[in-house]
Amino acid sequence: MENFSEWFHNILEEANITDARYPIKGMSVWLPYGYQIRKHMLKVYSELLDKDHEEVLFPLLIPETELAKEGRHVKGFEDEVYWVTQGGKKPLNEKLALRPTSESSIYPMLSLWVRSHIDLPMRYYQVVNTFRYETKHTRPMIRVREITTFAEAHTVHSSSEEAEEQVKIGIEIYKKLFNELGIPYTITKRPIWDKFPGADYTMAFDTLLPDGKALQIGTVHNLGQTFAKTYDITFENKEGEHEYAYQTCYGISDRVIAAIIGIHGDDKGLVLPPKISPKQVTIIPILFKKGKEEVLNKCNEIKESLENAGIRVRIDSRDIRPGKKFYEWELKGTPIRLELGPRDLENNKTVLVRRDNLEKVELSLKEDIVSPVKNALNDIDGLLRENAWDSFKDNIKSVEDVNEISSLIENGNMVSFPWCGDEDCGKAIEELTDIDLLGTYKEDIETDDVCAHCGKPAKHIALIAKTY
Amino acid sequence: MENFSEWFHNILEEANITDARYPIKGMSVWLPYGYQIRKHMLKVYSELLDKDHEEVLFPLLIPETELAKEGRHVKGFEDEVYWVTQGGKKPLNEKLALRPTSESSIYPMLSLWVRSHIDLPMRYYQVVNTFRYETKHTRPMIRVREITTFAEAHTVHSSSEEAEEQVKIGIEIYKKLFNELGIPYTITKRPIWDKFPGADYTMAFDTLLPDGKALQIGTVHNLGQTFAKTYDITFENKEGEHEYAYQTCYGISDRVIAAIIGIHGDDKGLVLPPKISPKQVTIIPILFKKGKEEVLNKCNEIKESLENAGIRVRIDSRDIRPGKKFYEWELKGTPIRLELGPRDLENNKTVLVRRDNLEKVELSLKEDIVSPVKNALNDIDGLLRENAWDSFKDNIKSVEDVNEISSLIENGNMVSFPWCGDEDCGKAIEELTDIDLLGTYKEDIETDDVCAHCGKPAKHIALIAKTY
Structure with missing residues (x-):
């Protein structure tokens, strides 16, 4: 695969996966063969979620007042929201957003549903389309304006500890999912300046495509009580007092299918894991x-x-x-x-x-x-996973000095290094390399190493890579 | 069930089917139990379609220029289209419609896909959400602004005869579907003044809810060459000449689930056919x-x-x-x-x-x-269907004089009568009764009967009912 970008573009067309010629940029048609791959991927996904999540389906449109309620959240999305302003020939009284993500559609309803600690935990999921008015260069399944496969879970808890535990459960679910699909990944805690808007913190899964760029394929957010306070989601605790609920959410998208295609494919075309092959x-x-x-x-x-x-x-x-x-x-x-x-x-x-x-x-x-x-079939399944992991691990290099990062990244690697964890230092590294930190790979380690940039005692192992 | 409207409203809430308290009128949330019913209904549907249709997924948004191309079609929808006019903080160069139905998103692509008679027939289907800016009183699943379950098939053919045949096949598919769900129905050809905008003719399935109102639960349209001419869908025929393709489309919606609930339910609540019960x-x-x-x-x-x-x-x-x-x-x-x-x-x-x-x-x-x-389970399945059909047939009354229509309709019946088939006469009947004709129940019959309104020789048996 000499030129991954070209290969990816061609294979989508030749293998009847998606058609990008739809008359709106960044929106593609799922063709029959691609649709079947998507269907089998979602089957694997649903089987994992159905064990203790309930599937629901929320409306696409969100009133401006609801979206605007959580300030940090809306600020993260305001540049890329599509707005419906007209119904028939008349202007609407209130603008309606096409959901960029569903917190502001789901959480006003949770406010009605959550009453007592005995109702909790609640765990829901839905598979829907979401919209982002992307101004960057679009690419089917990877950077699109209609995300056709946004599979998102939302949970509500009666304690911070339980929410924390749910983050771990969410991570385990995605590990199983990516394992079933033979997709290797790193799990990092995103830098606080790159977390999900409104979250306490964000855990992210990234994989590596053959062109050496990292692709974010899943995220798990601990929302703390931020949205509960905004949308007034309270429960009566065991002591009979009203308390704001604790929440998490986690999601994957069409990018999982892009990863399957990109990671396993070869010069002859697709190589599909048996579980999701039509x-x-x-x-x-x-x-x-x-x-x-x-x-x-x-x-x-x-x-x-x-x-x-x-x-x-x-x-x-x-x-x-x-x-x-x-x-x-x-x-x-x-x-x-x-x-x-x-x-x-x-x-x-x-x-x-x-x-x-x-x-x-x-x-x-x-x-x-x-x-x-x-x-x-079992053998193929195992070997695809193994080969993908081997090549992935080969491409993660560790350095002790940030000046070694750029050339490794140019050669298609992800790079790990000891880091002090300070925001200023992290942003300086990003500026120096002109590349974004993925986040911290290992947290609060016991080490004598020093930060690869500032030389202070290292606290974490950070990971950096060119990203999509 | 004394007051069906109230019963229906309450059962949706009490049985955890949908929540209508979403902050946009006419848009509801599918709750976990309702979602499972929907899922099982769609499984029955997909099994019927998958035999010789391919599932696809088209983008939600449609550029104004595409929607506007087919004049008759857009005229039928222009008062109820939601328009996206803004991306982020900027106005879009071109307005984008939320699909009210998908002809104008699918057919520009068919123009690229259809090349030769050997590509035909093509048969696709998709299950998507569609949008109508309803100004009438909304009711969950029956008259909504977001139709969350729009299951639509689109087919392309190389001859008028084959398209005609496909209309019959579409009707057979829906007969099987409604049979599996125990929903009784009439099949009528809609009056030409009430056909799908742009179609040559429309065949429609209607059922009867306990309040005596007919509910349209499925339609099958012969589109002839109208859309093919508009969207330039041509194929090279056996003689090597370019010819416009012949098309059909057919769809069902959430209303099928409303029918299941309304028809089988009783004073104690839902009575679900085994096939779709969670x-x-x-x-x-x-x-x-x-x-x-x-x-x-x-x-x-x-x-x-x-x-x-x-x-x-x-x-x-x-x-x-x-x-x-x-x-x-x-x-x-x-x-x-x-x-x-x-x-x-x-x-x-x-x-x-x-x-x-x-x-x-x-x-x-x-x-x-x-x-x-x-x-x-088999016995329940059979008996639900049988009882529903018995009560349905009991409620279809035939008359020979249109003046008898109104009182029968007031008593919750559908009414059939011999009809001459003239548009003027049909519209006069609608005006007289203030009720819309469902259409012709039996066509081109041999009879000595005369039209129940104008007294001219009857050609068809027409059906009239109060509708949702």
């Missing part, structure tokens, strides 16, 4: 006039037995050359291809080709076919 | 200090065996009176309740209570429990 096996019958029916019957038989084992299978029996089909399904990243021609049938075998390493093995049709296919 | 069985352990653990163990055992058979089950083991639980799950419409106390356990039995008719039967725990529960 189909996990493509059976390609090699058809000649003679024995056509027998080959197709056998393909159907194999499909049925794999499907009965819960594997997603397609047969590509189109009347085009097999080579063209191989090319297409390699481009589209189906984990396993099974080839079956008349001679294979005669010899009672089929050829299994893995998309990840393109290895071929012959499988006997006299024996059970489900186990070797299942094993190969 | 859980199909609620097990209620009757707990005393003595034998508590044994009872709970048995409940878990029953749950497991039912779940293994694909049945959705909850155990309600909350520390509140059983009577309160009975009341709550009757209100929330779970099809089956199983009661199990220490004495039941001693006698090796459990009591099954059906929500639809409140009948109780004892089941032996010595025998297989899955079959009687499955049979009861």
Whole structure:
């Protein structure tokens, strides 16, 4: 992958994932194949959340008065909010925002719902579209004006400790999610000058794309009581007193799909983890006039037995050359291809080709076919994850002097270094390198190291990278 | 159900379906229980569509120039379009519409996608939110400003005959859908003065709510070549000539869920068809200090065996009176309740209570429990449908003179009558009765009957009803 940006642009189009030619800049259409990938990703996501979160769906529009209530929050978004000002031919009495994120739509309702400590904790999630009037250069799934897949959780608690605990639970959920998708990540606490507007603090997951740029793929925020005070979310505690609630929220977006595509893909196209591949096996019958029916019957038989084992299978029996089909399904990243021609049938075998390493093995049709296919799928799943982590870890370099940062970053690395933790020092590093700090990777460490910039005793390990 | 409007309003709140207190009129929040009902309804819908439609997702916003292209279409919507005019603090160069429906967002892309007759037919669907700036009185799910569940299909064809055939296929899909949900319906061809703006003709499904008002729950439109000409959707036909494509579209909305709730519900609350009930069985352990653990163990055992058979089950083991639980799950419409106390356990039995008719039967725990529960679920499913159709058919009255219409309609009926089919005559009937024609129920019939209004030879059977 020489030029990731170009590769990414092309693969979205060629693999039928999104179409960026929609007549509004920064807004794309999800095409059928991409939509199926998105659907399977969300299935993995929902299964994790459904255990102890309830799914809800809030309106898209937010009255200006509600959005404006939390000052710090609105300040973080005011430059990028789309406003509805007109209904039919008439101006509206009050401007309505397209949600840039949903705190100001959800929390006025929480104020009505939360009554007593016995109602708590409450844990909700929703998958919605959100909008940002981006002025920067847009890129499908990565920097867009309509985020079509904003999967956000919002929780309410009766104590600070419980909210703190929920932050950890949120982090665990995302670790599991990214693990299922084979996406490697770092978890950092964002610098206080880069936290979510209104939050006490923000924990963030970043991964690294092949061009050496970090991509934020998930965030978990401890909101403390800030929004509870703004939106008047109170509960009666055990002592019968009214107290402001403690809140957290956490979210992921389309960027998770961008990460799957970018991290696992290769020069031949997509390489999809089995869990989210629309189909996990493509059976390609090699058809000649003679024995056509027998080959197709056998393909159907194999499909049925794999499907009965819960594997997603397609047969590509189109009347085009097999080579063209191989090319297409390699481009589209189906984990396993099974080839079956008349001679294979005669010899009672089929050829299994893995998309990840393109290895071929012959499988006997006299024996059970489900186990070797299942094993190969598991193997692909494990290997994709492992390879992605290996290459990710290779690209995190540690330095003791901030002057070494720039050249490492130019070579596509993330860089860690001991840091004193002072805001002034952090901002000076950002200015010096012209790169943003991701945050602190390890906090409050016991060390004799000194800050890589100011030389004072180091408190944390910080992480810095070029970002999207 | 004495006052349906009040009943409907209350049940949405009490059964945790939607919350209408959101600070914008006509926009509601889907609450967890309602969201699950919606999810299961959409699952039934998607299974029907997925057979030969591909799911996609288009952007919400539509540039004014695209929306304005099809004059008849925009005229039908211009009074109710929400407009985004501002991004951040600046006015946008071009106004952007919140989609009132998606033709003008999808069809410019179809113009890029459709090339040759071999690409056709194309069949897409998406489930999205759409917006109407309603000036009439709003009502959750029935007349709203954000339609949160707009499930729309769009198809492209290479001949008029194929489009015509697709209209029939669309109708068949919706018949299956409403059949699965136990919703009775009439299918009429809407009067030409009430068809979808831009369509050649519109076929519509209407049902009847307990207050005697018809509710449009689905429409299927033959668009002919109108939009293809506007958005330049052409294909190369077999003769190598460029030809405008033929299109259809069809959609359903949240109203389907309103119909499920309104039609099957009773004075005790919701009565949910098993297919879309969040859980199909609620097990209620009757707990005393003595034998508590044994009872709970048995409940878990029953749950497991039912779940293994694909049945959705909850155990309600909350520390509140059983009577309160009975009341709550009757209100929330779970099809089956199983009661199990220490004495039941001693006698090796459990009591099954059906929500639809409140009948109780004892089941032996010595025998297989899955079959009687499955049979009861099937029975409930069948009976809900049957009862709904019986009552629906009872409420369609036929007359030979339009002067009999008003009193029948006042009594909660739909009325059918022979009609000449002339626009002038139809509009005169609407004026006379102050009620809108639903359309023609049966078309081009052979009859000696005369038009119930003008006395000319009748061509069709028309249907008229008070509508939402």
